[in-house]
Amino acid sequence: MNYEEEQAQELEALRSIYDFDLVELSLTSFAITVRADEELADEARRTLGLPANPDEDENDGYDGDEDGQNGSNATPSGPHVVLQFELPKTYPEVAPDISFSTFSGFLTSEAEESSLLDELRGLAEENLGMASSFTLVSHLKERVEDILRQKIEETKRAEEEKHRLAEEAERRRIEGTKVTPESFAAWKGRFDREMAEANRLALKGQQVDSKKQKLTGRQLFENDQNLAKSDLTLMEAGDVAVDVDLFEMEDDMGLDEDDEDEDNEILAALRADTD
Template sequence: MGREEQIEEREVLDSIFPDEITDVSETQYRISITLDIPDDEANEPPTMLLDVQYPEDYPDKEPHLDLLPPQNAASTHPLFSVSDDRAELLDGLRETVQENLGMAMVFTLVSALKEAAEQLIISRKQDEAKRHEEVLLAAEREENKKFHGTMVTPETFVKWREGFLKEMEEERARQEEERLAELKKARIKEPVRLTGRQLWERGLVGKGEEDAEDDGDAPVEEVERLKVEA
């Protein structure tokens, strides 16, 4: 019963994958799977080989599966590697295998494997695009700093406020010191002394006194005292 189902499935697969399937033995074959990656004209579509080997009781028992890189591959895809992604992709088929025990499942496995591998590459492309966008945004933020200065945050505002208050306090102290120095200087300032001519012009002495004191200086206080006594 098992062998008959295996032969029947193999014939169906040959009609679906006429150019992609290659026999290894009566119970083992390989199917070449080419992945379709949208918006990826710069790279060749990646390809992988699903190796299928029937156990005697297949499909009641799960088939032996392996994933191989294509022979003589011209190039590799930068976001996909059969050797690196093999374990993850095969592990992802376990649930599908269990759900299809008792039925011919290879076509279902090929479809699930192809979809999983394509989604893996698409996710990596999205992550790569996101990283590239983050780099561009970081460069743009650095460029904008030249025009907007440092961004104000609660921490930078507190630091600025402390520095501003300290600067204002130092300025007030400096002004107070200057004011006290001016007051002190005013208290010890010497009395104004006038020449004899200046005393005569102001009517503080007579003409004779001007000739005697023309070249000398006399304190205003002394002149006032002499006028009172006279």
């Protein structure tokens, strides 16, 4: 097998298929840009918020060959992958060396890209003895478009779930919580405990208030005149009676007006009892 002739024929076929998406780096190395279909790319922009040109400041590192042939200065727009080939001397009897030089707009992780590259290498091994570049590029296009569709569907489902939860929350807010025998029993238990605790605190508060409101001996004496008479009934022979007139010596005792008023009330009560 004439390896150089086989490789030259394959490269000629690739030029006619991929046109400016093919960039020749040397006689045995080239890169092919794989783009998502425009309709799918537009949906990805709307759903995933992808920019029209995710690499507007990049040109993928390829501007064509030294003579400006077989290269495009236009930056790829939308989701795209650049798959680079390096053909060994004995290709296609051995698999080509392949790698990704650009993987843009598909929202893939490094693990996903690494797994996809391993998948392509396995496919190349299955096609030993025949030109495999077109097969690899076609398979790559299908896979990256499948990945993009999956990302779009996941995003749509997440948005739908978000809206569903918001609507459910609004419905619950409007309707209120549905009462079931179980929920009522739980509420009744909490209510009874709260009422028992409130009654306990109220009773404790009344006991405290009753202690605070306990009257002094003088207040009891002033509020109940029967207390003044009760002492007279207990007097026995030999007991000395108190002359209430002794308490009227206010000028000599230096009592102020407030004390005078209080004492006069007591004296008046005593006089009434002795009369």
